[in-house]
Amino acid sequence: MQRVRLAVDCMGGDHGPSITLPACQAFLANHPHAELLLVGQSEALAAARDWPRCRVVAASEVVSMDDPVEVALRRKKDSSMRVAISQLKADDQGQTAADACVSAGNTGALMALARYLLKTMDGIDRPAIAASLPNQKGGFTTVLDLGANVDCGPEHLLQFAVMGSALVTAVTENPTPSVGLLNVGEEMIKGSEVIKRTGELLRAADAAGQIRFHGNVEGNDIFKGTTDIVVCDGFVGNVLLKAAEGLGSMISTQLKGEFGASWSTKLRGLVAWPVLQRFRARVDHRRYNGAALLGLRGLVFKSHGSADAFAFERALERAHESARHDLLDGVHDRVAAAMGSLAAPHPSIPA
Amino acid sequence: MQRVRLAVDCMGGDHGPSITLPACQAFLANHPHAELLLVGQSEALAAARDWPRCRVVAASEVVSMDDPVEVALRRKKDSSMRVAISQLKADDQGQTAADACVSAGNTGALMALARYLLKTMDGIDRPAIAASLPNQKGGFTTVLDLGANVDCGPEHLLQFAVMGSALVTAVTENPTPSVGLLNVGEEMIKGSEVIKRTGELLRAADAAGQIRFHGNVEGNDIFKGTTDIVVCDGFVGNVLLKAAEGLGSMISTQLKGEFGASWSTKLRGLVAWPVLQRFRARVDHRRYNGAALLGLRGLVFKSHGSADAFAFERALERAHESARHDLLDGVHDRVAAAMGSLAAPHPSIPA
Numbered sequence: 001m002q003r004v005r006l007a008v009d010c011m012g013g014d015h016g017p018s019i020t021l022p023a024c025q026a027f028l029a030n031h032p033h034a035e036l037l038l039v040g041q042s043e044a045l046a047a048a049r050d051w052p053r054c055r056v057v058a059a060s061e062v063v064s065m066d067d068p069v070e071v072a073l074r075r076k077k078d079s080s081m082r083v084a085i086s087q088l089k090a091d092d093q094g095q096t097a098a099d100a101c102v103s104a105g106n107t108g109a110l111m112a113l114a115r116y117l118l119k120t121m122d123g124i125d126r127p128a129i130a131a132s133l134p135n136q137k138g139g140f141t142t143v144l145d146l147g148a149n150v151d152c153g154p155e156h157l158l159q160f161a162v163m164g165s166a167l168v169t170a171v172t173e174n175p176t177p178s179v180g181l182l183n184v185g186e187e188m189i190k191g192s193e194v195i196k197r198t199g200e201l202l203r204a205a206d207a208a209g210q211i212r213f214h215g216n217v218e219g220n221d222i223f224k225g226t227t228d229i230v231v232c233d234g235f236v237g238n239v240l241l242k243a244a245e246g247l248g249s250m251i252s253t254q255l256k257g258e259f260g261a262s263w264s265t266k267l268r269g270l271v272a273w274p275v276l277q278r279f280r281a282r283v284d285h286r287r288y289n290g291a292a293l294l295g296l297r298g299l300v301f302k303s304h305g306s307a308d309a310f311a312f313e314r315a316l317e318r319a320h321e322s323a324r325h326d327l328l329d330g331v332h333d334r335v336a337a338a339m340g341s342l343a344a345p346h347p348s349i350p351a
Numbered sequence: 352m353q354r355v356r357l358a359v360d361c362m363g364g365d366h367g368p369s370i371t372l373p374a375c376q377a378f379l380a381n382h383p384h385a386e387l388l389l390v391g392q393s394e395a396l397a398a399a400r401d402w403p404r405c406r407v408v409a410a411s412e413v414v415s416m417d418d419p420v421e422v423a424l425r426r427k428k429d430s431s432m433r434v435a436i437s438q439l440k441a442d443d444q445g446q447t448a449a450d451a452c453v454s455a456g457n458t459g460a461l462m463a464l465a466r467y468l469l470k471t472m473d474g475i476d477r478p479a480i481a482a483s484l485p486n487q488k489g490g491f492t493t494v495l496d497l498g499a500n501v502d503c504g505p506e507h508l509l510q511f512a513v514m515g516s517a518l519v520t521a522v523t524e525n526p527t528p529s530v531g532l533l534n535v536g537e538e539m540i541k542g543s544e545v546i547k548r549t550g551e552l553l554r555a556a557d558a559a560g561q562i563r564f565h566g567n568v569e570g571n572d573i574f575k576g577t578t579d580i581v582v583c584d585g586f587v588g589n590v591l592l593k594a595a596e597g598l599g600s601m602i603s604t605q606l607k608g609e610f611g612a613s614w615s616t617k618l619r620g621l622v623a624w625p626v627l628q629r630f631r632a633r634v635d636h637r638r639y640n641g642a643a644l645l646g647l648r649g650l651v652f653k654s655h656g657s658a659d660a661f662a663f664e665r666a667l668e669r670a671h672e673s674a675r676h677d678l679l680d681g682v683h684d685r686v687a688a689a690m691g692s693l694a695a696p697h698p699s700i701p702a
Contacts, residue, residue, distance in 0.1 A: 136601045147535050150543045184498050184589040192501045192586060219590040220597030235543060236587055238535040239570040240594050246571030247595050250487045251602055251634055258630040265626045272623035275616045279609045283602055 003033055004323045005098045006316060007087035010040035011062040011080040013104025014306045017044045020104070023312035027320075028053055030313075034320055037098050039084040059083035063109045065305055072109035073116060081105045085117050088298030099323035100299035102290070102315050104307050110300065111148050111293060118298040121332060123339045126152075127295035128160045129234070129302065130167055131241065132288060135225030142168050142177075143222060143230045146291060147238035154198040157181070157231050159335075161202055163294040164229040165211050166334035170327040172228075180217030180227035182236060194233075210338040245285050252280065290315030292322060295335075299328050354384055355674045356449045357667060358438035361391035362413040362431035364455025365657045368395045371455070374663035378671075379404055381664075385671055388449050390435040410434035414460045416656055423460035424467060432456045436468050439649030450674035451650035453641070453666050455658050461651065462499050462644060469649040472683060474690045477503075478646035479511045480585070480653065481518055482592065483639060486576030493519050493528075494573060494581045497642060498589035505549040508532070508582050510686075512553055514645040515580040516562050517685035521678040523579075531568030531578035533587060545584075561689040596636050603631065641666030643673060646686075650679050 010020040017040065024036055028051065035053045038045050045056045059080040063072045072079065087098035103110050111127065120127055130144035144160045145152070152160075161179045168177040181202055183195050199216065206213035214227045219240065222230050232240070255276070259269030269276070281287070286304075289311040293300040299322055303315035361371040368391065375387055379402065386404045389396050396407045410431040414423045423430065438449035454461050462478065471478055481495035495511045496503070503511075512530045519528035532553055534546050550567065557564035565578045570591065573581050583591070606627070610620030620627070632638070640662040644651040650673055654666035 134601075136604060150535060150546075182590060184501060184586055195501075195586075219593030219595075220600070222594055223597035223601040232590070235535055235546075236590055239533060239583070239587055240590060242570030243573055243591050244570075244594060244598050246574035247598055248602070249571070250485075250574040251599070253487060254633055255630050258626050258633070259623075261626075268623045268626050272610075272619045272626075275609050275612075275619050275623075279606050282605055282609070 004320050005035040006319055007037040007039055007084040007098035007101040009080045009084040009103035009105055010038050010045055019309050019312055021048055022309040027313050027316045037087055040080040063105050065106050069108050069112045073112055082113050085114050100319040102301045102319045104303035104305055110302055114293055114296050114300045118296045120295050121335050123335045124159055124295035126156055127293050129291045130164055130294050131291040135223050137225035139225055141222050141225055141230055143237055145234040145237050146241050147234045149234040152233035154201050157198040158201045160231045161211050162334055162338045163331055166331040168228050170325040170330040176212045177228035178212045178214040179229045180214045182230050182232035183216040248283055248285055286311035287314055290318030299323055355671050356386040357670055358388040358435040358449035358452040360431045360435040360454035360456055361389050361396055370660050370663055372399055373660040378664050378667045388438055391431040414456050416457050420459050420463045424463055433464050436465050451670040453652045453670045455654035455656055461653055465644055465647050465651045469647045471646050472686050474686045475510055475646035477507055478644050480642045481515055481645050482642040486574050488576035490576055492573050492576055492581055494588055496585040496588050497592050498585045500585040503584035505545055505552050508549040509552045511582040512562050513685055513689045514682055517682040519579050521676040521681040527563045528579035529563045529565040530580045531565045533581050533583035534567040599636055637662035641669035650674055
């Protein structure tokens with residue numbers, strides 16, 4: 001089995017090492033071929049000093065959850081986030097210290113640092129954030145962008161479609177995953193001008209064999225699993241993802257509330273407990289933690305800032321799986337193949 | 352008690368009279384002071400001819416779910432949808448045949464016909480679709496726009512905030528409901544240019560006492576119940592609403608699936624049944640059916656096209672409640688009070 005090494009920003013997120021270290025420990029136990037570079041303040045990571053397949057990489061500063069991008073980029077030059085991402089930079093021999101990097105830190109700062117340190121791939125204007133959401137078919141729907149780009153043009157959405165296809169191919173080995181373009185209901189005014197022009201580009205990319213374009217999809221298609229990939233701009237994607245988390249959490253609270261209402265319902269809940277536990281595990285959004293930043297010359301994964309150790313370990317696993325399946329080469333090859341159309345100038349997109 | 356009369360487009364929706372008539376019958380039984388005008392083809396509505404507090408209003412044509420707006424507007428001039436909306440037009444004495452209208456038909460056609468026949472209120476450029484979603488506090492969050500306007504400028508979002516406030520005030524009697532502006536996570540690039548400029552307008556409207564502006568909110572705040580009202584453009588709102596329906600339906604299917612997995616889980620499900628039933632009723636999206644088209648000179652309500660009789664009856668109830676609370680006057684007064692700022696010219700908004 002191929003040895004994969006992950007660089008972990010142990011200081012990021014709402015909880016820092018109190019969450020990331022237990023997650024790393026569990027991850028190492030479950031992945032006997034994995035290695036970790038634990039990046040952060042030495043004292044904070046002292047507990048991990050003697051762990052096997054592990055090395056502490058010192059970084060004296062921490063990017064906080066509300067640090068502006070400028071602070072992360074220009075002031076905190078020895079931050080754990082920056083040092084972790086730097087492990088993905090190739091040396092003169094093209095070697096990197098790590099195969100992928102994981103951080104639960106401030107998304108804006110992570111994206112900006114990753115872009116600055118690693119650069120985007122040829123043919124990609126803007127990296128995108130991609131996550132996999134569970135669907136009714138028992139599989140996953142990969143949605144992007146989830147918040148990196150609030151104003152997107154048709155070319156960007158086309159790039160997301162190509163990168164999302166590469167991600168799904170790498171992880172599922174399906175060579176031709178289907179792409180849906182998120183739009184409003186058919187019976188309504190059919191989308192903005194950007195969406196209409198994106199549809200044209202996606203159809204052209206489908207005709208050229210670069211992606212498999214299913215057509216427009218609606219919000220419910222994400223959870224139906226109508227397509228393998230759904231592309232949308234980062235504003236819509238972010239709102240959607242957070243709304244789904246909010247609804248899931250409300251439903252789970254209500255279910256608990258109904259079973260906790262009285263002694264009689266509590267007794268019934270006790271009988272139903274094993275089934276309810278399996279149900280909770282299936283809808284638990286912590287299981288789907290770990291979003292990929294696609295389009296960079298390195299594999300960066302973003303964990304939810306409020307992730308607990310269980311959720312953070314899922315993000316580590318996702319990064320590990322992606323590196324093991326050579327996601328970086330997969331995206332690179334697919335983007336290169338589509339370069340002709342991706343690089344085509346489009347008058348409506350400002351540089 | 353004030354007598355309220357509703358005009359019902361009995362032919363609209365995926366199922367037509369087979370759904371709308373049973374819903375009307377149940378509604379009449381539960382609302383002894385309500386009257387209905389049942390609009391549609393006489394033969395199709397024959398069963399209702401002798402119902403009390405009811406009158407059949409003949410309309411020979413039907414706007415189908417996939418009829419383009421032009422067909423509804425220019426060709427089918429005797430459609431049940433058009434005749435139903437027409438019941439809200441004032442005669443020379445300012446009297447209307449009905450107080451509100453309900454249709455499960457094609458949203459695009461309904462909005463276009465309502466706008467053409469009733470006109471928008473002074474100060475309102477574009478009507479919006481508003482619906483109430485359940486939140487974790489046990490109350491409702493009113494979200495608009497849900498799909499009438501895919502490209503919105505800051506002025507439109509301000510108008511939505513004013514109209515949404517009037518809707519919530521009319522139904523809940525809270526004179527100062529709070530308004531949130533849907534945006535992406537604080538830690539990300541903080542929204543598009545339109546959102547930033549909308550924030551300025553909403554702050555000014557708050558300072559002028561026209562609305563109570565809470566600030567930006569994220570997708571999960573809708574279900575947390577952070578604010579009474581959430582405003583967004585129709586593209587985002589529509590995607591959000593459909594995604595929430597899709598997720599709710601997936602979760603409900605999975606819960607059923609877990610309890611149906613084996614004889615042992617089925618037995619446990621039998622014990623948990625009464626509790627699960629109460630839970631299902633609480634999260635059942637049919638209960639929240641019935642969206643208001645705000646900003647028109649008449650109260651028009653849109654039911655989900657696939658509504659069953661239970662859901663369609665909820666839309667009738669929502670229209671009835673709103674008419675009983677003089678929603679039309681409420682919106683009119685609030686918009687009139689805010690007219691100064693709403694009518695202020697804004698160079699960035701094309702006419």
